[in-house]
Amino acid sequence: MKKVILVFVFAFSYTFMNAQTVEELKKEVSSKKGEISKLNGEVGALQAKIDAFPGWKYGAFGTLGVNLSGFNNWYSKAAPDNNAGNIAIIGNGYANLDREKYFWRNSLNVNISWLKNDIDKDSDLDDDFETANDVFTLTSLYGYKITEKLAASVLGEYRTTLIDNFNDPGYLDLGIGATWTPIKNLVVVVHPLNYNFVFSNGASDYTSSLGAKIYADYTRKIGAINFKSNVSAFQSYKSNDLSNITWTNSFGYTLWRGIGLGFEFGLRSNKQEALNNANSFTPVPAETFATVDNKLQSYWLFGLNYGF
Numbered sequence: 001m002k003k004v005i006l007v008f009v010f011a012f013s014y015t016f017m018n019a020q021t022v023e024e025l026k027k028e029v030s031s032k033k034g035e036i037s038k039l040n041g042e043v044g045a046l047q048a049k050i051d052a053f054p055g056w057k058y059g060a061f062g063t064l065g066v067n068l069s070g071f072n073n074w075y076s077k078a079a080p081d082n083n084a085g086n087i088a089i090i091g092n093g094y095a096n097l098d099r100e101k102y103f104w105r106n107s108l109n110v111n112i113s114w115l116k117n118d119i120d121k122d123s124d125l126d127d128d129f130e131t132a133n134d135v136f137t138l139t140s141l142y143g144y145k146i147t148e149k150l151a152a153s154v155l156g157e158y159r160t161t162l163i164d165n166f167n168d169p170g171y172l173d174l175g176i177g178a179t180w181t182p183i184k185n186l187v188v189v190v191h192p193l194n195y196n197f198v199f200s201n202g203a204s205d206y207t208s209s210l211g212a213k214i215y216a217d218y219t220r221k222i223g224a225i226n227f228k229s230n231v232s233a234f235q236s237y238k239s240n241d242l243s244n245i246t247w248t249n250s251f252g253y254t255l256w257r258g259i260g261l262g263f264e265f266g267l268r269s270n271k272q273e274a275l276n277n278a279n280s281f282t283p284v285p286a287e288t289f290a291t292v293d294n295k296l297q298s299y300w301l302f303g304l305n306y307g308f
Contacts, residue, residue: 059219060093061226061252063262065113065303085129088113088301090264092228092250094219102144103151105187107217109230109248111135111264112163113301133299134161135266137232139215141189143179153179155189155215157232159246160199169206169273170199171244173234175213189215196234196242198272206272211236211243224260226252241289244270265300273297 065088091110097103114129138158143151153176160170175194181187194213200206214233221227228250236242246268254260274294278287 055097057096057098058094059221059226060091061250061262062089062091063250063252063264063301063303064089065301083116085116086113086132087129088133088303090250090262090301092226100145102142104143105139105141105217107137107139107219107230109135109137109250110162111266111299111301131164133301134163136160136162139217139232141179141187141215149181151179151181153177153189153191155191155194155213157213157215159232167199168201169276172197172199173213173232177213185220186218187216189213191215194234196236206276207238207242209236209238209242211238224254226250226254239289241271244268244272246270259304261302262304263300263302266298268297269294270297 065086089110089112091108094105094107096105111133112135113131113133115132116129136159140156141153142155143153145151155173155175155177157173158170160167173194173196175191177189177191177193179187179189191213193210195210196208196213198206198208212235214231214235216231217229219228229248231245231247233245234243246266248264248266250262250264252260252262271289271292271294275287275289275292278292
């Protein structure tokens with residue numbers, strides 16, 4: 001009987017000591033987490049001082065989306081033989097200089113994707129990947145500071161495609177006016193004197209004109225999140241048919257060592273592009289600015305992201 005009692009006492013003591021040890025470890029973990037939180041706060045404060053320092057600031061992040069599939073003699077499908085794929089690459093980068101009297105902001109956006117859908121193994125007509133999306137935008141903004149938040153500025157923006165029909169069309173905006181920076185990371189440009197050069201190989205649907213340029217950009221990094229929103233609009237003084245607007249948004253969330261998830265979507269309205277596209281399918285132009293349906297253009301991409 002004594003032995004049984006001793007066994008119970010020993011087991012109870014062991015359990016109690018073990019529980020006490022676990023509680024102590026939990027308290028230690030909690031204490032360490034508090035220290036980590038404090039250090040992260042100090043690191044964030046130091047980084048904020050670095051970011052506020054005048055000089056060049058660089059940054060870049062991008063998204064890679066890949067979706068590949070293959071079926072061979074899969075009879076439950078309407079098309080038993082099918083090889084499909086979608087590959088997309090998005091890159092966003094910036095290089096900004098901030099001085100006491102002036103600033104110089106530069107940004108680059110590249111969005112390229114390829115699409116393949118081969119449903120006939122006996123034909124090579126659709127074997128290759130075809131370009132699905134092709135966007136290249138380079139922007140440079142120089143401003144001389146009148147006040148802390150207002151500057152006289154010059155803007156140059158070039159937009160085209162890289163893979164198919166390079167510079168056909170291509171758009172170059174050059175203008176002067178004012179830039180407003182109401183809060184950190186937000187830039188609003190209003191240029192009442194801007195010329196929109198449109199380059200095209202013999203297409204009569206594209207016309208250059210004088211107008212006003214409105215440009216806004218918000219680029220920020222918050223912890224593991226990269227965010228960029230950009231609006232670029234041109235209002236032609238010659239005709240509203242020659243105006244255009246593009247809005248793009250990019251998000252990147254870092255999970256591990258720069259690798260994470262990315263998402264981008266964009267909207268565009270450009271009546272010149274709509275007219276050129278409508279008339280490219282007929283030997284004789286059938287549409288005009290008055291009759292063409294200028295539908296809202298859009299794209300989106302979700303995939304792996306890498307931040308620098």
